[in-house]
Amino acid sequence: MPALDQRDNPLIDHLEGLARRQDRAVLALLRKTFQVEHALDGLAVVLPFVTRDSRWRDRAEDDALLVSALFALHPESGSMSLPAALRVVASTSDSGSVELRFRALLSASRQDLGEHLRHAVTLVASHGLAIDWRDLHAAIRYWDHPSDRTRREWARDFWGSAGNGEAAENPA
DSSP: OOOOOOTHHHHHHHHHHHHTTTTHHHHHHHHHHSGGGTTTTTTHHHGGSOOOOOOOOHHHHHHHHHHHHHHHHHHHHOOHHHHHHHHHHTTTOSSSSSHHHHHHHHHTTTTTTTHHHHHHHHHHHHHTBBOOHHHHHHHHTTTTTTOHHHHHHHHHHSOOOSSHHEEEEEEE
């Protein structure tokens, strides 16, 4: 898997700029891309930020559209990964529904990923938690990589120790 400096992400920089300027029209356009009949409307916004590698271009465009639509649902940036935010939500809930939702997300196919992410982002937004959008974009880009690296990292963020790595030092 190629190294990805997820901090250097012009698309996310642009989306955060839209949020700072409170550009509601563009954010509404991006939210509409969840509707099948408007799925490609957001290309006008994201295409300037998609790498022109012809081999993976459609995939990169789809990834950019998905992360942009998700951002438009909850345009608040933070340093917490989506699974870490879901862990916080789960810790405040008495039911196991958040964990069930996370399990479904973790096992989602690439084709169903958008729907699962939409529900997860909406849940996190309802609790006022900001998301690391650069991290989420990288996760989407590598979701179905054969190494399962993204899914394993997400599992660690959700079920792993919230501390400083004690579990790794003291295996059971």
